[in-house]
Amino acid sequence: MTDRHYLSVLVRDRPGVLQRVSGLFSRRGYNIDSVTVGTSELEAHSRLVVAVRGSERELGQIASQLRKLIDVVSVSPLGDTPAVARELMLVRLSVPPASRASVRGLIETFRCAVVDVGPETMMIQAVGDREKNDALLTLLQAYGILEIARTGETAMTR
Amino acid sequence: MEKTERIVTSERIETAETGEELRQRLRRRERISGSEILLRMLLLEGVECVFGYPGGAVLYIYDAMHGNPAFRHLLTRHEQGAVHAADGYARSTGKTGVCLATSGPGATNLVTGIATAHMDSVPLVVITGNVATSLIGTDAFQEADIIGITQPISKHGFFVTKAEDLARTIREAFAIAAAGRPGPVIVDIPKDVSAEIVEFVYPERLDLPPSLLSPVLPDEADVEALAEAIRKAERPLLLAGGGVLQSGAADHLAVLARGAGIPVTTTLMGMGALPAQDPLWLGMPGMHGTYAANQAILQCDLLIAVGARFDDRVTMRLDGFAQRAAIAHIEIDAAEIGKLVQVDYPVSGDARLALSALNRALGLVAPGGDEAVLASVNAEVDRSPGTAVPVRVSDATEAVRVSVGDETGRRSGAASLSASGWLALVFVWKKDFPLRYRDSDDVLKPQYVIEMIARTTGGDAIVTTDVGQHQMWTAQYGRFDRPRTLVTSGGLGTMGFGFPAAIGAQIGNPDRLVVSVNGDGGMQMCAQELAVCAIRQIPVKIVVINNRTLGMIKQWQELVYEGRYSHIDLGGSPDFVLLAEAYGVKGLRATNKREAEAVWAEALATDGPVLIDFVVDKDELVYPMVPQGQRLQDMLLGDPDLYGAMKEENL
Numbered sequence: 001m002t003d004r005h006y007l008s009v010l011v012r013d014r015p016g017v018l019q020r021v022s023g024l025f026s027r028r029g030y031n032i033d034s035v036t037v038g039t040s041e042l043e044a045h046s047r048l049v050v051a052v053r054g055s056e057r058e059l060g061q062i063a064s065q066l067r068k069l070i071d072v073v074s075v076s077p078l079g080d081t082p083a084v085a086r087e088l089m090l091v092r093l094s095v096p097p098a099s100r101a102s103v104r105g106l107i108e109t110f111r112c113a114v115v116d117v118g119p120e121t122m123m124i125q126a127v128g129d130r131e132k133n134d135a136l137l138t139l140l141q142a143y144g145i146l147e148i149a150r151t152g153e154t155a156m157t158r
Numbered sequence: 159m160e161k162t163e164r165i166v167t168s169e170r171i172e173t174a175e176t177g178e179e180l181r182q183r184l185r186r187r188e189r190i191s192g193s194e195i196l197l198r199m200l201l202l203e204g205v206e207c208v209f210g211y212p213g214g215a216v217l218y219i220y221d222a223m224h225g226n227p228a229f230r231h232l233l234t235r236h237e238q239g240a241v242h243a244a245d246g247y248a249r250s251t252g253k254t255g256v257c258l259a260t261s262g263p264g265a266t267n268l269v270t271g272i273a274t275a276h277m278d279s280v281p282l283v284v285i286t287g288n289v290a291t292s293l294i295g296t297d298a299f300q301e302a303d304i305i306g307i308t309q310p311i312s313k314h315g316f317f318v319t320k321a322e323d324l325a326r327t328i329r330e331a332f333a334i335a336a337a338g339r340p341g342p343v344i345v346d347i348p349k350d351v352s353a354e355i356v357e358f359v360y361p362e363r364l365d366l367p368p369s370l371l372s373p374v375l376p377d378e379a380d381v382e383a384l385a386e387a388i389r390k391a392e393r394p395l396l397l398a399g400g401g402v403l404q405s406g407a408a409d410h411l412a413v414l415a416r417g418a419g420i421p422v423t424t425t426l427m428g429m430g431a432l433p434a435q436d437p438l439w440l441g442m443p444g445m446h447g448t449y450a451a452n453q454a455i456l457q458c459d460l461l462i463a464v465g466a467r468f469d470d471r472v473t474m475r476l477d478g479f480a481q482r483a484a485i486a487h488i489e490i491d492a493a494e495i496g497k498l499v500q501v502d503y504p505v506s507g508d509a510r511l512a513l514s515a516l517n518r519a520l521g522l523v524a525p526g527g528d529e530a531v532l533a534s535v536n537a538e539v540d541r542s543p544g545t546a547v548p549v550r551v552s553d554a555t556e557a558v559r560v561s562v563g564d565e566t567g568r569r570s571g572a573a574s575l576s577a578s579g580w581l582a583l584v585f586v587w588k589k590d591f592p593l594r595y596r597d598s599d600d601v602l603k604p605q606y607v608i609e610m611i612a613r614t615t616g617g618d619a620i621v622t623t624d625v626g627q628h629q630m631w632t633a634q635y636g637r638f639d640r641p642r643t644l645v646t647s648g649g650l651g652t653m654g655f656g657f658p659a660a661i662g663a664q665i666g667n668p669d670r671l672v673v674s675v676n677g678d679g680g681m682q683m684c685a686q687e688l689a690v691c692a693i694r695q696i697p698v699k700i701v702v703i704n705n706r707t708l709g710m711i712k713q714w715q716e717l718v719y720e721g722r723y724s725h726i727d728l729g730g731s732p733d734f735v736l737l738a739e740a741y742g743v744k745g746l747r748a749t750n751k752r753e754a755e756a757v758w759a760e761a762l763a764t765d766g767p768v769l770i771d772f773v774v775d776k777d778e779l780v781y782p783m784v785p786q787g788q789r790l791q792d793m794l795l796g797d798p799d800l801y802g803a804m805k806e807e808n809l
Binding site (some may be wrong): 073 | 305306309310313314315317334366367370491492493495496497
């Protein structure tokens with residue numbers, strides 16, 4: 001996980017603002033791991049958290065390019081080890097009733113939750129940093145993963 | 159013959175009402191249509207002329223123009239002509255250019271022009287119509303998502319959803335287009351919004367971040383660090399780009415160059431930043447740059463780039479660019495600093511403010527008080543080698559090699575040339591390796607035509623170019639003594655730009671001579687605008703450097719693709735004189751020097767537009783040339799006999 005950075009980007013809620021931000025990343029060839037978007041503490045403003053790979057110099061370039069967008073209010077690099085970075089992940093597993101107990105054991109270890117159970121399937125919700133969720137997925141491989149949905153990390157300094 | 163129709167709206171209005179009365183009338187609070195709001199706001203922004211083309215989605219806007227004498231609109235023959243004309247107007251005047259087109263194909267025909275303006279940081283407000291809001295997203299007739307299409311090639315874009323937002327949006331579009339590093343802003347107006355009747359209230363407040371609109375002030379410590387670097391530098395060089403012209407910093411640049419004795423190379427976009435007559439001016443750097451400019455980049459120990467962005471046509475291979483120099487970069491766009499070249503002395507700010515602060519830090523006099531400094535520089539030039547002290551280039555280059563010491567280290571600290579020794583060296587390069595071509599009395603050389611234009615206009619004309627060989631020859635052999643006298647598509651390299659841009663430049667500068675230099679290829683990409691020149695009697699002198707080929711492509715196919723000429727032959731059609739005459743523009747032709755001088759004199763003496771077909775040598779190449787993918791040091795000078803003979807003359 002070398003050279004992983006987070007940028008917290010406050011934008012005005014205007015038509016096309018997400019398109020402009022994502023277009024900038026693809027156009028300039030920046031390596032983006034994830035982008036999360038949601039409302040912010042300010043009315044009519046959203047906050048994006050961008051997880052990006054690259055050198056300090058590239059990070060500076062991305063921040064400078066983002067600041068040029070008219071609807072971008074502020075860009076704050078959170079450093080490569082932000083205090084808190086979290087991702088929500090949903091996983092649907094193929095689990096015959098006989099295996100449910102062992103899955104539950106795993107879930108308790110990882111402190112995640114079972115949010116739905118079907119005759120042959122279970123849906124698990126995990127919240128954690130990317131590495132923790134990656135590790136959980138590795139262990140869940142044994143049970144037959146049917147579907148994965150991940151939000152990408154959002155982050156904040158302590 | 160009727161002179162150019164007067165363009166300036168305020169003059170017309172003054173007969174009926176003063177400018178202030180007009181402003182009061184335009185700002186009056188009343189219920190009017192979105193279209194009328196648009197026209198009022200454009201007039202209140204000081205727009206002198208809108209370049210446009212009507213269509214279904216802008217019918218209400220054109221209807222509002224009907225019988226509105228205050229509003230001036232120029233009907234081009236293609237939307238691409240309109241956007242390039244607005245661009246030429248903006249580049250030559252420094253004001254924001256405005257164009258207008260309908261939805262769908264009208265809007266997409268603007269795309270090349272928007273990208274052209276974006277790459278060269280030209281302030282434009284581009285207004286497009288769109289289908290009614292109820293039809294948006296339904297693939298309606300002539301619907302196109304122009305805001306989405308232009309998102310990567312514009313500074314910003316607005317989709318206006320209701321007429322009450324229109325006035326503020328127009329003010330914001332103008333503010334954004336001109337603020338900081340300028341660029342094109344698109345305002346897309348659905349048809350029902352242009353029809354809607356609402357209460358017009360002049361927007362006093364803009365909903366934009368204040369930082370966007372305030373001048374970009376350089377950091378004092380950065381300026382002082384650069385000043386100290388200049389004091390210590392032994393071989394400093396200024397690289398001036400378009401930002402110097404954009405910010406009106408040319409006078410400050412001259413004070414710095416002359417006061418500190420720093421030679422200057424100007425990029426294609428920076429031509430006119432220092433007068434071509436100034437002894438410190440080395441010409442253009444890069445792929446088709448002069449020997450002196452490129453050599454100075456290779457040998458300097460401090461390269462000060464001002465309002466330039468290290469384009470690959472300037473730097474060529476980066477590992478061969480200014481390797482012995484510390485790099486300083488004065489730049490208004492923070493994202494440009496360190497984008498391509500590692501910068502040792504960054505100064506983030508407006509070029510005019512930064513250079514004026516730098517001059518203060520260096521104790522250099524303000525513009526107007528620098529005669530003494532200039533005199534001392536000129537005295538140095540008089541003493542320079544070639545006249546009293548003949549120094550050969552080989553000797554001089556050897557001197558630098560010795561002084562720099564080790565090849566790898568930056569500014570190794572070895573004893574080196576004094577500052578005046580550096581200037582002397584640069585002047586040797588200028589003198590021994592000027593731009594030169596083999597002239598002929600039989601066939602007309604394109605360089606001769608450009609030199610003739612420069613000689614007869616004295617650097618006073620506004621010259622627009624298209625893209626290709628003629629563009630490089632114009633940059634090399636033209637004469638640009640003032641900012642905004644060369645209008646050319648540098649970044650995007652847009653063929654078809656030059657001629658419509660000249661129309662816009664003439665509209666913005668009705669009393670100046672405007673010369674449009676084109677190749678025979680590019681001339682055919684917007685030739686339809688000859689109609690506008692003829693009907694409106696826009697007196698542009700349209701030069702065609704006609705070599706019957708796509709010359710620059712031919713040059714690459716000759717040098718890089720071993721002479722495998724592929725699809726470059728444009729010979730046989732059209733007859734440009736007849737083409738001009740068909741549109742009602744006077745046409746002239748020259749095939750040798752004598753004819754060229756005669757028809758050019760006739761063209762200059764003609765009041766209206768003239769097209770001059772200069773039939774030139776088909777095989778002439780642009781030299782010097784650094785082939786793509788190579789370093790500046792790998793520059794080819796062309797015909798070796800030419801320079802061999804010259805060197806002997808100088809010995």
